[in-house]
Amino acid sequence: MDVADKVQTASSTTTTTTTTTTTSTAEPVTATLTLRNGRLDWEQILQDQPDQPQQELLPGTATSHQKQTMSADERKATKKSLVIVAAIFVASVATMFYVYAIFPELNESEKQHLKIPRDIQDAKMLAKVLDRYKDMYYFEVMFGVVVAYVFLQTFAIPGSLFLSILLGFLYKFPIALFLICFCSALGATLCYTLSNLVGRRLIRHFWPKKTSEWSKHVEEYRDSLFNYMLFLRMTPILPNWFINLASPVIGVPLHIFALGTFCGVAPPSVIAIQAGKTLQKMTSSSEAFSWTSMGILMFCACASLLPGLLKNRFKHKKEA
Template sequence: MSWCTGVDMSDKGITMRNGRTKAPQEQSQDQVVPQLAQEQQDLNPQQATPQKQAMSPDEKKATKKSLVIVACIFVASLATMCYVYAIFPELNESEKQHLKIPRDIQDAKMLAKVLDRYKDMYYFEVMFGVVVAYVFLQTFAIPGSLFLSILLGFLYKFPIALFLICFCSALGATLCYTLSNLVGRRLIRHFWPKKTSEWSKHVEEYRDSLFNYMLFLRMTPILPNWFINLASPVIGVPLHVFALGTFCGVAPPSVIAIQAGKTLQKMTSSSEAFSWTSMGILMVCACASLLPGLLKNKFKHKKEA
């Protein structure tokens, strides 16, 4: 029918009488744009944005199984907390109402009075109770560990309080890391694929100085501790680096909390523990912790050049 229309049809397009070629009708704009985007993504795979993908049936099954395990661990932890309460010395009614995890500075004050009364006679029972509560909060990313740090500073001498805080923080964070590695890896990669990809690249870039980077994160409030605990196994931070970096990194902030514990009964707010001077010291320590890693990377780049 080309003699009727004045055009020459072919598989590659439609040739007009003036010699110009018109794209076939199938090549509409709606089809060309996605094709160009796909070609650009193929040419630049590193710039492609990770997209949220649905879980496979096997992944969903494994995630449900992991959530059941986490729930069982949580119930077992609550049972441990109940056991600690059961073995605690007999308290009168006015004291029992204060034997709870503190949610504010007033709760911490009242709990400190109760524990200080029984600390000398039931030294290890009181210490065990505070340690179990601290690890429980850290493991399940529950707020309140700051008040327990101040409480330990009130109850014990400086070296003992510092070791207990660092030990509890490292142990609880390691357990949280393990739980996140068990169930959180799939969920975080499913819901936040872009963030996971960005942080994974950042970890790979500073792989040789991850310990210093972990120290920096623990000393500064850039990222909350619960997020660091949950995200570290997903983005590839090794467990031994994570645990040791946590143990050492929480020491400087713990010193401030312990000092605040010595004046606990005079405090009216937890914010009084951190003055501008103490925050400045923390920032200096945090920046100093990054220096070895920065120098190491600088020398590495010079050798490669």
């Protein structure tokens, strides 16, 4: 009986210590010095009081253990996903080499310009080379530009603006507009798929604030998400690569994302195509966007939001 009483007394003392620690965060050392059964009591308190900050309850014990377990599972799944993404990237690069291999024979001075343009000068030189072979190898040239465009969009690599201007230079307006919208939608959809496969945890880790803010906007415009996607594609509020990567994380449906991208990139593409008609006279890509064109673009963007704003207003009136 004496031994049992001592054990019961020790257990009561441990419980009292942990209870005192939960009500006061001034003694974090008490928590780290408790026995294992004390830690188990802390885990129960964390479950019973989810609203209380975990850092105040017990930093480095139950919460960190839970994170380590989840991280191990996520790390294993992420590795598998990264292998798939790497395989897709290798296949894409192989496709680019295939396009290069089936392209007409070029002389040495032309080969150095057959690359993805990084500035307006690269776009000018590439335009001269492609324009020379476009009539004789019409579909080969078109296929090469399309594959390069989709590749850039899929892996969120900058440079698609120069390809949009290049398409405006090479082809008539309707063909160039369709090609740009198609390539943008297809590449963005593939980027969406890759992000959905492997990028969820990375997006939340590297851009938590921006993702959280955009999630609130998406929920606000949930009933008119297509119009909101149009607005985002027409304005530089969020970069296109971030929209592509973050959309699956915050719950934008794929069909709305793809259709919104196809239609939303049309107004900016019109400006790029018009710039392509004067490509050889341009000295900078910024010349493509005049104050007039930017004003028209902003008007179209605001107009795309109008149905959603009216819908939300009527909805609030009904609820009131």
